[in-house]
Amino acid sequence: MEHKGINLTLKVWRQQNTTSNGEFVTYQVKDISQEMSFLEMFDVLNEQLIQEDKEPIAFDHDCREGICGMCSMYIDGKPHGPWQANTTCQLHMRAFNDGDTITVEPWRAQAFPVLKDLVVDRTAFDRIIQAGGYVSVNTGNAVDGNSLPINKNDADASFAAAMCIGCGACVAACKNSSAMLFLSAKVSHLALLPQGDPERQSRVVNMVAQMDKEGFGACTNTGACEATCPKEISLSNIARLNQEYLLAGLTSN
Amino acid sequence: MTWKEVFTSSVGKKLVMSFTGIFLILFLIVHVGLNACIWANDNGTMFNAGAHFMGNNVVPRILEIGLFAGLILHIIQGLMLELSNRSKRGTVGYAVSYSKGSKWYSRSMGLLGTIILLFLCLHLYNFWLPNRANQGFLLGEEINLYAKMQEVFSNLLVVIIYVLGCLSLGYHLAHGFQSAFRTIGVHNKRYNAIFTTLGYGFAVIVPLVFALMPLSFYFGWIN
Numbered sequence: 001m002e003h004k005g006i007n008l009t010l011k012v013w014r015q016q017n018t019t020s021n022g023e024f025v026t027y028q029v030k031d032i033s034q035e036m037s038f039l040e041m042f043d044v045l046n047e048q049l050i051q052e053d054k055e056p057i058a059f060d061h062d063c064r065e066g067i068c069g070m071c072s073m074y075i076d077g078k079p080h081g082p083w084q085a086n087t088t089c090q091l092h093m094r095a096f097n098d099g100d101t102i103t104v105e106p107w108r109a110q111a112f113p114v115l116k117d118l119v120v121d122r123t124a125f126d127r128i129i130q131a132g133g134y135v136s137v138n139t140g141n142a143v144d145g146n147s148l149p150i151n152k153n154d155a156d157a158s159f160a161a162a163m164c165i166g167c168g169a170c171v172a173a174c175k176n177s178s179a180m181l182f183l184s185a186k187v188s189h190l191a192l193l194p195q196g197d198p199e200r201q202s203r204v205v206n207m208v209a210q211m212d213k214e215g216f217g218a219c220t221n222t223g224a225c226e227a228t229c230p231k232e233i234s235l236s237n238i239a240r241l242n243q244e245y246l247l248a249g250l251t252s253n
Numbered sequence: 254m255t256w257k258e259v260f261t262s263s264v265g266k267k268l269v270m271s272f273t274g275i276f277l278i279l280f281l282i283v284h285v286g287l288n289a290c291i292w293a294n295d296n297g298t299m300f301n302a303g304a305h306f307m308g309n310n311v312v313p314r315i316l317e318i319g320l321f322a323g324l325i326l327h328i329i330q331g332l333m334l335e336l337s338n339r340s341k342r343g344t345v346g347y348a349v350s351y352s353k354g355s356k357w358y359s360r361s362m363g364l365l366g367t368i369i370l371l372f373l374c375l376h377l378y379n380f381w382l383p384n385r386a387n388q389g390f391l392l393g394e395e396i397n398l399y400a401k402m403q404e405v406f407s408n409l410l411v412v413i414i415y416v417l418g419c420l421s422l423g424y425h426l427a428h429g430f431q432s433a434f435r436t437i438g439v440h441n442k443r444y445n446a447i448f449t450t451l452g453y454g455f456a457v458i459v460p461l462v463f464a465l466m467p468l469s470f471y472f473g474w475i476n
């Protein structure tokens with residue numbers, strides 16, 4: 001296979017800490033292999049910065065295989081960059097051409113304050129999960145799978161919702177900075193299974209309340225979240241959450 | 254959970270938008286149907302009879318109060334949501350905005366709604382206000398609304414504003430119709446497909462028929 005090195009101009013958001021004012025700084029990187037991932041390209045840039053005695057760019061990452069949800073970069077106007085159903089760590093440099101200028105920004109949302117450079121604080125998501133994203137039944141030992149019959153469609157829909165990796169791209173993409181796609185994935189995943197049933201009503205009510213408290217906006221069904229989600233979480237989960245919420249509102253004590 | 258809590262969370266506020274929006278959609282069906290009587294080509298006899306039934310009858314007049322209440326709730330809640338949502342991005346916005354994942358009119362409901370609101374002010378001033386004033390705001394004698402339409406729609410500027418108002422309504426409904434059903438919890442794929450198709454149809458046909466009314470008078474398509 002032909003190995004091609006490309007030269008790029010990067011405009012990267014640099015910010016010392018949460019309270020300081022940030023700014024874009026322009027960097028040049030040369031001879032970047034198109035087989036590199038976007039994060040590997042950042043590693044190269046950071047080594048270059050260290051050699052120049054400059055401070056490397058802070059960015060979040062962990063698994064680098066598309067499953068942990070840490071890599072949060074808003075690349076050229078789209079969370080996780082130009083590819084569909086993809087995370088930043090799985091974005092490869094063949095998505096770009098020699099001479100391109102790439103603008104990289106952190107997730108922008110009041111509820112996700114910038115900690116440093118491209119790193120934002122996403123603990124708001126953890127607190128939303130703590131408000132109800134669990135089941136409090138004693139699961140005991142693993143039981144025979146067939147002893148708990150679950151409709152195939154529900155099992156599939158629940159599994160599809162459980163794919164959410166909590167990356168926050170949906171919030172970053174939404175004009176309202178709404179966390180509804182994330183929240184609806186968490187609510188749907190449990191609402192569709194018998195294990196989630198005992199806390200079904202309190203879960204949706206408490207998680208919505210926590211989401212509002214964290215300072216996320218209200219959903220207006222624009223669909224920007226679904227279009228950028230690396231796990232293709234469906235917008236219909238939001239409608240399911242709305243139904244769960246309305247039923248809880250009408251029937252709870 | 255109190256009723257107040259149900260309707261004041263972010264999801265609850267959207268439920269209010271959705272219920273009032275669907276209520277306004279139902280009103281539009283009545284309104285467009287009745288006004289279409291102008292095309293009976295009978296010099297407004299049929300239209301004026303319909304308008305007289307709506308304006309001089311206690312039941313529609315009580316419903317009218319409900320309509321204003323719903324409209325005002327929709328407008329205030331809508332504008333407040335728009336402002337609140339805008340503030341959630343934080344102090345710094347994006348240098349490159351993300352516009353590929355959603356339709357422009359889905360992102361512009363506040364703007365489209367504001368244009369509709371401005372149009373509505375003119376619209377009420379043109380017809381509702383003089384008519385109700387003539388009635389002493391009770392069940393008094395009405396003005397000839399057909400003749401009023403002929404008069405109002407002889408002004409080109411007014412006709413243009415009405416057409417722009419209808420265009421905004423069309424785009425507002427292109428998003429709003431199907432969104433309202435998602436908001437009240439319709440997540441079944443088959444039903445969503447029906448509401449989306451129905452929504453686009455409604456968003457094109459109803460505002461188009463409305464827009465044809467001032468155009469018909471201005472260009473003399475009815476006699």
Ligand code: HEM
Pocket residue numbers: 219220221267268270271272273274275277278281327328330331332334335362363365366367368369370425426428429430432433434436437
């Ligand atoms: C006859 C006139 C109108 C009709 C039929 C109508 C209908 C609707 C519908 C069906 C929705 C969707 C609700 C949902 O997504 O759950 C909506 C949303 C909205 N409307 Fe209206 N509306 C009208 C007038 C107005 C006016 C005058 C304003 C404001 C000044 C306005 C502002 C909004 C806003 C801001 C939203 C929220 C957008 C969203 O949640 O996606 N609307 N409208």
Ligand code: SF4
Pocket residue numbers: 163164165166167168169170171181182185225228229230231232233
């Ligand atoms: S719904 Fe999608 S975009 Fe949002 S947090 Fe989950 S995986 Fe990320």
Ligand code: FES
Pocket residue numbers: 060061062063064065066067068069070071087088089090
């Ligand atoms: S680093 Fe884990 S998903 Fe990208």
